[in-house]
Structures are given as structure tokens and as C-alpha cells.
Amino acid sequence: MDTVIFLGFSLHAWITIVTVLTMFGVMLFTKMRADIVFLGSIAVLYVTGVLSDKEAFSGFSSTSVIVIAVLFVVVAGLTQTGVLQWIVKHLLGQPSSYTKAIFRLMLPVAGLSSVLSNTTVVALFVNIVKMWSKKLGISPSKLLIPLSYASGMGGICTLIGTPPNLIISGLYADHTGKTMNMLAPMIPGLFCLFIGILSIIALRRLLPERKTPESAFESTSDYTVEFLVPSDNPHIGETIAEAGLNDIQGGHIIEIIHYDEMIIPANDDEPILGGDRLVFTGQIDEILELRKSHGFVNADHHIFSMEDVSHNRQLRTAYVTYGSSLINKSIRNTTFEKDNNMTLVAVSRLGKRVTQSPRQIVLQAGDTLLLECPPHININTGHLQTQLHFFDSPSVPNIGRKTLISSAIMIAMVLISAFDILPLLQCAFIAAAAMLLFRCCNAEQAMKSIQWEILMVFAGSVVLGVAIQKTGIAEQLAFGILDVCGDNPIVVMTAICFVGTFITEFISNTAAGAMFFPIMYQAAEKLGYEPYPFLIALMISVSSSFATPIGSPTHMLVYAPGGYRFSDFMRIGLLMNLIILAANILIVNIVYPLTPLNP
Numbered sequence: 340m341d342t343v344i345f346l347g348f349s350l351h352a353w354i355t356i357v358t359v360l361t362m363f364g365v366m367l368f369t370k371m372r373a374d375i376v377f378l379g380s381i382a383v384l385y386v387t388g389v390l391s392d393k394e395a396f397s398g399f400s401s402t403s404v405i406v407i408a409v410l411f412v413v414v415a416g417l418t419q420t421g422v423l424q425w426i427v428k429h430l431l432g433q434p435s436s437y438t439k440a441i442f443r444l445m446l447p448v449a450g451l452s453s454v455l456s457n458t459t460v461v462a463l464f465v466n467i468v469k470m471w472s473k474k475l476g477i478s479p480s481k482l483l484i485p486l487s488y489a490s491g492m493g494g495i496c497t498l499i500g501t502p503p504n505l506i507i508s509g510l511y512a513d514h515t516g517k518t519m520n521m522l523a524p525m526i527p528g529l530f531c532l533f534i535g536i537l538s539i540i541a542l543r544r545l546l547p548e549r550k551t552p553e554s555a556f557e558s559t560s561d562y563t564v565e566f567l568v569p570s571d572n573p574h575i576g577e578t579i580a581e582a583g584l585n586d587i588q589g590g591h592i593i594e595i596i597h598y599d600e601m602i603i604p605a606n607d608d609e610p611i612l613g614g615d616r617l618v619f620t621g622q623i624d625e626i627l628e629l630r631k632s633h634g635f636v637n638a639d640h641h642i643f644s645m646e647d648v649s650h651n652r653q654l655r656t657a658y659v660t661y662g663s664s665l666i667n668k669s670i671r672n673t674t675f676e677k678d679n680n681m682t683l684v685a686v687s688r689l690g691k692r693v694t695q696s697p698r699q700i701v702l703q704a705g706d707t708l709l710l711e712c713p714p715h716i717n718i719n720t721g722h723l724q725t726q727l728h729f730f731d732s733p734s735v736p737n738i739g740r741k742t743l744i745s746s747a748i749m750i751a752m753v754l755i756s757a758f759d760i761l762p763l764l765q766c767a768f769i770a771a772a773a774m775l776l777f778r779c780c781n782a783e784q785a786m787k788s789i790q791w792e793i794l795m796v797f798a799g800s801v802v803l804g805v806a807i808q809k810t811g812i813a814e815q816l817a818f819g820i821l822d823v824c825g826d827n828p829i830v831v832m833t834a835i836c837f838v839g840t841f842i843t844e845f846i847s848n849t850a851a852g853a854m855f856f857p858i859m860y861q862a863a864e865k866l867g868y869e870p871y872p873f874l875i876a877l878m879i880s881v882s883s884s885f886a887t888p889i890g891s892p893t894h895m896l897v898y899a900p901g902g903y904r905f906s907d908f909m910r911i912g913l914l915m916n917l918i919i920l921a922a923n924i925l926i927v928n929i930v931y932p933l934t935p936l937n938p
Contacts, residue, residue, distance in 0.1 A: 351389045352810035358383050359803065359854070374792040377799025377850075384806050394805050398798030402764055403509030407502060408794055409767040414455055415788035416774030417749060420741040431471055438540050440475055444468065445485055445536050449493025453500040453528075454753055457490040461893040465900050480549035483901035484911065485539050487893040488885060492535050492919075495882045496528030497521055497753075498763065502797055503852030503881045507874055510804060510856050519871075521756045521763055524878050530926040531879060531919050538918050545911040549902035564626050564684055565697050566635035570613040574633060580607040582633065584617070588625050594618045618697075627684075637682040657727040658900065659706045665726055671698040679723060685709040705898060745779040800853035813857030817865055820858070828866050828933050832873055833924050835859050836880035840916050843884045848891065851881040864936070872931035879923045886912030 348356065362380045365371055385395040398404060430447040434440040444464075451460045468486055472479040494501035498508050498521045508519040539546075568575065574582040584592050585607050595609055596616040611617075617635065619626050629635055659665055670676060670683045686693045686700045687707045693700050700706075708727065752770035756763045774780055780788070807813050824830045835858060843851040859877045863870035886909050888894040894908065 347815055348812065349810060351387070352812050352815075354387050354389055355384065355806045355810045355812060359807070363850075374795035374799070377796050377803075381799055381802050384802070389806055389810060390802065394809065395802060397805060398801035401506075401509055401798065401801045402512070403502075403505035404794060404797045404801065406499070406505055406764050406767050407797055408789055409764070409771045410499060411789045412771040412780070412785040413749065413752065413767065413774055415784050416745045416771075416779035417455065418788075419780040419784055420739075420745040422742055422746050422749075425742060431467065433474065437475075437477060437481070437543065440477065440482065441485055441536060441540055441543075444482060445489035445532075445539075448486060448489040449496070449532050452490040452493035453496040454749065455500075457494050457501060457891075457893050461487055461490045461897065465897060469900060478548045480901040480903060480907075481543070481546050483897040484546055484903070484908070487891065487897045488535060488539065488915070489532075490893050491882055491884070491891055492528070492532040495879050496525045496532070498523065499767075500528075501882050502849045504878045506797065506800060506804075506849055506852045507856050507878050510801070510853070511860075511870070511874055514860065515870075518762065520759065521753070524875050526930050527875060527879060527923065527926045531883075531922045534922040535915065535919060538915060539911075542911050542914060545914070547903065547907045547910070549904075549907070564619045566617045566619070566629060566637060568611055568613055568615045568617065569634065569636060572611075572613065572634050574611050575613050576610060578608050578610055582611055584611075584629075584633070587619070587629065592617055592619050637684065655710050655712050655729055657708050657710060657729040659702050659704055659708065660726065660728050663702075663704065663726045665702050666704050667701060669699050669701050675726070679712075681710045681712045683708060683710060741777065741779050744777050745774060748773045748777070748779070797849055800849045803850065804853035804856050807854060808857035808861075813861045814865075816858050817861035820862055821865055826866060828863070828868050828873075829924065829928060831862050831866060832859075832876055832927075833920070835862060835873075836876050836920060836923060839877060839880040840883050840920055841886075843881045844887045844916075848881050848884060852877070855881060867936050869934040869936055872927050872933060875931055876923055876927040879927070880920065883916060883919045883923070885915040885919070 358380050362376050365376050381390075381395055381398075384390045385392075431443055434443050448460060448464060464486055465483065468482050469479045472482050491501070495504065498504045498519060504524060508523070512518050579585050579592060579595075595611075596618065597612060597614075619629070630637070665673065665675065676682055683697050686697050686702070686709070688703065688705075693706075702708075748770050752766045755761050756766040761769075771785070775782065775785060820831055820834055824834050835855060839851055839855045842855075855877055856874070859873050860870045863873040884891050884894075888898045888903065888905060888908050897903070
């Protein structure tokens with residue numbers, strides 16, 4: 340049945356093409372979890388006979404996927420012992436100009452990202468950069484996009500710096516029996532990083548100057564606060580004027596929501612009833628004093644006395660993450676506050692207050708929430724992390740002896756692998772075991788650090804590449820590219836890298852790497868050249884996503900904190916894509932000259 344040929348492709352090839360296109364469409368236009376999408380795609384390819392049992396589950400035993408899983412434990416040891424915090428504290432300094440600030444920021448971020456998870460590094464630096472920018476008198480939006488770009492460009496400098504490098508190098512080893520050195524992409528990566536930094540400095544006028552979302556909660560900005568009138572409140576029965584709420588320090592009352600959900604404009608003669616919710620706008624610190632002076636409580640649910648509310652609370656700011664289940668919902672229609680012991684105090688959108696009752700606002704991705712929380716709440720729980728990203732974290736590890744131990748373990752792992760003393764996988768296992776043995780992290784922290792959803796995506800990407808190659812799609816596309824581009828290897832390399840750079844703006848760079856590996860590999864072989872330099876160029880291109888906030892998880896980490904709009908990334912990102920593509924092709928062909936295959 341698979342021998343039926345239509346438009347040059349077999350039945351299994353068409354099943355693979357439709358599955359891949361459907362998978363990308365689902366990821367682009369829905370909020371379905373990426374791991375579920377990849378697992379569903381694997382299931383379709385397996386059930387339809389495109390892949391055998393061994394091929395369908397080959398991703399789960401792939402060396403590159405296992406390396407990524409083990410590295411999560413190594414990073415947990417570094418994080419728990421405060422290595423990253425120490426580096427941040429001692430590297431940024433107080434530069435005297437924007438140009439120097441860019442260098443002081445991007446170089447250490449790139450260096451850390453070459454051996455650590457990009458998202459871990461960016462998540463750590465976001466709040467530091469925001470505080471740092473205030474000291475320098477620079478809008479955070481001028482620094483947060485360069486922060487994200489630096490993490491991506493630094494990651495391509497080593498095989499362990501970014502998942503596509505591991506996937507591509509692993510597939511190369513499977514096809515040739517040869518392993519790539521961990522530092523194989525370092526010189527091309529450093530050159531692209533240097534060009535990238537110079538480009539950002541030259542194009543800095545294209546970086547937007549935005550207000551940060553939480554600036555809506557500063558003392559000079561407006562926002563809304565909602566209080567509940569307990570049933571034993573002494574002001575019940577009084578009008579707004581009689582209770583002294585028509586002229587309060589720092590703000591004013593804008594509406595009353597009665598217990599029957601009727602919304603009444605706040606007139607001076609409107610009576611106050613038990614169970615009413617009062618909505619104020621003004622300066623947060625001063626309005627919150629009404630809880631004490633008038634016996635109000637935050638309006639999370641109906642309660643009957645002040646004793647029902649804990650007095651040991653703190654204010655925290657967070658933004659609604661992409662993919663959060665809170666999107667398109669109002670807090671009042673969820674159990675979020677009750678489940679997490681938090682109260683929504685106010686909402687801002689694009690740095691401006693939303694003049695509605697906070698709990699009735701339909702939330703959007705990127706909205707900034709001001710929350711009243713217990714002082715020791717754990718914001719790193721799995722459920723909470725999928726809903727919100729907090730701007731600040733009170734948990735700062737202690738710097739001490741274990742900081743030095745975990746640093747030594749990481750450095751030893753990198754050096755032993757770089758000098759080919761042991762394979763990377765063995766080095767990673769030894770490093771992870773050492774982190775546990777020296778108690779840089781405990782077993783529970785190690786297990787929690789492994790991001791299973793990401794691993795499922797990586798495994799699925801490997802299987803996707805197997806299907807594309809097995810069904811002949813890669814070979815057909817390679818021939819198609821050769822027909823269009825001719826037999827000039829540099830033109831072919833540029834064409835595939837160009838498409839890869841822009842495809843990765845919309846899909847996972849891991850998926851892009853797995854999808855383009857067989858195409859690039861087949862094209863190189865058809866031209867009669869060793870695929871190695873072609874694949875180094877591919878590593879850089881599929882990790883060079885600058886033009887959309889959905890192109891990289893790190894872009895999404897800075898999107899809300901920087902107050903960005905979607906178009907902000909395109910203004911500078913499209914030029915960056917072309918500049919890095921040109922730098923990539925140039926340096927790869929200098930460092931790794933094209934070599935004909937042995938006849």
C-alpha cells in the first residue's frame with residue numbers, strides 16, 4: 340500500500356507530511372500543550388504503520404534526550420547553591436553608558452547560557468536587569484530584549500547550551516558513528532555573538548522604550564483595589580459620605596457591587612450594606628490603609644469578621660503566562676484565589692491600570708496582577724508556575740562552601756567532555772551524581788528540576804526526524820532545493836538555513852532542528868560534501884529566532900516584564916535574523932571549509 344506514489348511521495352510520506360503540518364498548526368493556533376501534540380503525532384505515525392515499534396520510541400532512548408534530562412539535575416545543584424546569584428551580583432557593575440551596559444549584560448548571560456538552560460539564566464536575570472536599569476536611568480525594555488537575544492546566541496556556542504545542538508549532534512552520531520566535540524560550534528557561535536552585540540548597539544534606536552507593567556503599581560500611578568464589607572462592619576447602614584469614603588487620602592471610590600452583583604456608581608448618598616464590594620482607584624499604599632481604618636477586608640469571598648483574615652500578608656506582582664488557564668477568564672469565576680491562598684488586589688495591562696473591579700476583569704496573556712499573598716508562599720509549585728510568572732522571588736540561596744563545590748563539578752564536566760576524555764553523557768551522569776553526593780541539591784529537588792514536558796517534546800522531535808528521513812521526504816526536499824539552488828554548496832547551505840531561521844520563529848527550535856537535520860544532511864551528501872559544516876550552520880540558524888516573542892521561551896519570559904508589544908520584536912528581530920544568517924554562513928565556511936566526501 341505504501342508503494343502508491345502521488346506527486347513524488349509515497350502514502351507513508353503523505354501521512355507524515357499531513358501529521359507534521361497538523362502538528363505545527365495546532366501549536367501555532369491553539370494553547371494545547373506541546374508534549375501532548377508531539378505524543379499525538381507519534382501515535383498517528385505509529386498506528387498508521389509509518390514507524391515501527393523501535394522507531395516510534397527511539398526518541399525516549401536517544402542519547403541527546405537523556406543528556407538533557409541529566410543536565411536538569413546538574414543545573415538544580417547550581418541553582419540551589421547560589422552559583423547563578425553570585426555570578427549576577429559580581430558581574431553587572433555600574434557601567435557609564437548604554438554601550439558598556441550592553442556588553443556587561445550580554446557577555447556574562449551568553450557565557451552562562453553556553454552551559455546552562457537559557458530559560459534558567461533569563462529567569463534569573465529578568466528582575467536583576469529591571470533593578471539595574473533603574474540605577475542606570477535606562478528603560479528595562481531597552482535591555483530585556485538584548486538579555487533574551489544574548490541567552491540564545493550564547494547557547495549555540497556549545498553542544499549542551501541549547502537543545503537543538505544536542506539533537507543535531509546526536510542524529511549526526513547515529514548516522515556516521517562519529518561524535519561531535521562539545522565545543523564544535525564555539526568559534527562560529529562566538530563570532531555570531533560578537534556580531535549580534537555590535538548589531539544591537541547599532542540598532543538600539545529600534546528597541547522600544549516601554550513602561551514596565553508593574554509601574555502601574557508605583558506610587559504615582561493609578562490602579563484599582565476592591566474591598567469587602569464584613570457583616571459586622573460598624574459602617575453598615577451609613578452612606579458613602581457618612582462613612583468618609585468620598586474623600587480619602589490617595590484615591591477615590593468608583594463603584595459599589597452589592598451582594599446581588601448589581602453595580603452601582605459611587606454616589607455620596609449610596610448606603611453601604613454587609614457583603615458589598617467597594618472598588619477604589621488611587622495610590623495603593625494609602626488606599627490599603629482603609630482595611631485598618633474602616634474594618635474592610637480584601638474581596639476574595641464573603642467572610643463575617645476581620646479575625647477570618649490573616650494579618651501576615653505581603654504584596655507580590657506577577658504576569659499571566661502564555662498558555663495559562665486564567666486567560667479569557669475573570670478571577671471571580673475561578674477558584675484560583677482559594678486554591679493558592681492569594682487575593683487579587685489590582686490589574687494592569689500594558690503598563691496602564693484597568694478601571695474595572697479587579698476580580699471581574701477578563702484576563703489576557705501578559706496582564707500584570709498585584710496579589711496579596713502569605714509571606715512564605717511557594718511560587719515555584721508546578722501548578723502555580725503554569726499560571727503566573729512572578730517578578731520577584733524572596734528565596735535567595737546562601738553563598739558558601741557548596742557554591743564552590745557545585746561550580747567545580749560543572750567546570751570539571753565541561754572540561755572532561757571538551758577534551759574528549761569521556762563522552763558527554765557519562766560526564767553528565769557523573770556530575771549529577773556528584774551534585775547529589777555533595778548535597779548541592781537533594782533527591783526531591785533533583786526530581787522536581789527535570790522538566791518532563793520539555794523532554795517529551797525533545798523525544799518527539801527525534802522521532803519526527805526519523806519519520807521525515809525514512810519516508811523519503813528529506814531526500815525529495817533536498818533534491819527540490821538542489822533543483823532551485825543548483826549545485827553551489829554555499830547557496831544550498833544558505834537557502835536551508837534561511838528557511839530554518841524563519842520556521843523557528845513559529846515552532847520549537849528543537850522541532851526545527853529535528854525537521855531540518857535530514858534535509859540538510861541529504862542535501863550535503865547529494866552535493867558530495869561532508870555534512871559536518873552544513874550541520875554546524877544549521878545549529879546556529881535554528882536557534883537564531885529574533886523576530887517574534889513566540890520564537891523562543893526566553894522571549895516570552897521578557898515579553899510581559901518589558902511591557903513589549905508583538906511588533907517590538909519584529910522591528911529589530913527581522914534585521915537581526917538576516918545579519919546573524921550572513922555572519923553564520925561566513926564564519927562556518929571559514930572555520931570548517933567544505934570537504935568532498937571520500938569516493
